[in-house]
Amino acid sequence: MKLDKKFTVEYKVGIVSSLSASIIWVILISLWSLIAANIVSLWHSEVVLFWQYLVAGISIGAMLVGSIQFYRNNSNKFKPRFPSLSMDYIYKEIETELYFKTRENIAYSSNYNICALKEISEMKRSHNWTGDYISSPILESAHNHKVELCKDANPLTTAKIIFDVPLEKNQPTTFKLKYELGDSSKIMQPMIGHLVRNPTERIILRLCVPNDMVKGVKRCIYADSFAQINLSQPQIIHCKIIGNNDVYEWVIDNPSLLYYYRISWEFT
Known part of the structure; x- marks a missing residue:
């Protein structure tokens, strides 16, 4: 049995949404890793350069913004929930x-x-x-x-x-x-x-x-x-x-x- 064009398009939309969510998670995890690396670097450095402070500040700021947005999205009881697709x-x-x-x-x-x-x-x-x-x-x-x-x-x-x-x-x-x-x-x-x-x-x-x-x-x-x-x-x-x-x-x-x-x- 072949799926018609409508089902194929809607399935691709679901796949794109899932990939977008995965990419956001990868970015957040990368930022958290960068913050940890900068903190370790600052802790062990005898001389701290300006760019190290700058990178650490930007990373911490991005992490806070991302974490706050994540919390708001998941704690908002009025936000609609969308189920996953099944193609079995x-x-x-x-x-x-x-x-x-x-x-x-x-x-x-x-x-x-x-x-x-x-x-x-x-x-x-x-x-x-x-x-x-x-x-x-x-x-x-x-x-x-x-x-x-x-x-x-x-x-x-x-x-x-x-x-x-x-x-x-x-x-x-x-x-x-x-x-x-x-x-x-x-x-x-x-x-x-x-x-x-x-x-x-x-x-x-x-x-x-x-x-x-x-x-x-x-x-x-x-x-x-x-x-x-x-x-x-x-x-x-x-x-x-x-x-x-x-x-x-x-x-x-x-x-x-x-x-x-x-x-x-x-x-x-």
Whole structure:
């Protein structure tokens, strides 16, 4: 399978960003090394020349400026965080549904249709549930894939899907991942979304609720994983009434890498 031009360009942008960060780290480490060398030189010199003071002063000043900027960038809680890319596989389609049986009892499911871009034996999927209960992951597969819960992934719930036979390059597979969710304390954040870490051809987000349980259901695209930088104004999603349920659905074709697609709502 060939990646289209859009995926290739976005992947190169991610690579350039990573290289830029690496170069900045190399410069800072070089400055710290230069400072240490100058301090040792000044300590052992009987005669200290003017240029040695000058170099030491410039190095210390640059280090302080770089360190202050580094601290500000990492301590600013309002600064958006951008995830890394994964190029092990492509999503042909991912269909995610949040189904409210009642306000407190919810079922989550995601249907995955992936195609390997290289040989892989497993993949991981993380979920951030903000209610008060989440079950162990349940996997449905016609290919005898298995699922394990990663114990070291708090606060996220991360499931590791182990393929029955390692996927070869360009080999597709499908499976369904499910969770039983609880929100008896009514503390969940009313949203469902998908952050695009892999090349993806189609995303389907679906919210199913009993009639008149929610209002103001909107969809929005964000440039960061914390939904701080919206790329457009939120748009209302109109429901489809199916029996005793209201269904809200958003289909996204060819979503952009690193964008966060989210549906949000209010409970009535």
